[in-house]
Amino acid sequence: MSIEKWNLKKSANCFKCGDATIHDVEVDTYTLKISCRDCGFTRYYKFHMVETPAQRD
């Protein structure tokens, strides 16, 4: 599984500072990172599993 890195943006209230601001969302094959442009608070997610249509049938 190899996936090109995606760089997305999301306007939302920051979990930490509470300000309505832009968050950078970086999606990679094995990681997902969200950072607040205002305060720098960052949340990291790690890859857990992949579910394919064949597994559901």
Next chain:
Amino acid sequence: MKAHLRVFVEVENLGKAINALTDAGITGFYVLEYKGLSPQDWKGFSIKEDPKSAISLIRDMATDAVLVCSVVEEKKVDGIVDALTESLKGEKYTILEVPIRRIIVNYGDQEKAERTETWLLEKDVQCFYCGEKAIQKIKIDTNRAKIWCTNCGTTRHYVIKGSEKGWDDEH
């Protein structure tokens, strides 16, 4: 006055029960999975009191079942029971109606709840699994995230690993 409606059904009838409850006008519910023995099945049994025997008996004898619970207006109960009776005709089920004397709901820190809402994003790219260019939906919660292809349904799951303090805390 409100009532707590508890519907005990076998796992295979869960869908039927939920659909009947929904059609009859419930606004929300919660579900608990359990293993149980009905009085007919249990009659005449006695078990050895060591934990191993008790657990093996539950594993071997008990039936997989589901409890669907909902808080409803008392005046709606009869209609809901009729709908369930009709939908679960011929199936095994038990319905309990428990009167509620008081309900206390705390919505917690509303401001914090607003900050932790679920985010939904989209990206139109080639799916790594089916190879088609399709919308990839991204759902991000506080503790988990998932990305799925709207063409083939392949889903990647992510879990929270940690967080890093912002700039303000470093100074």
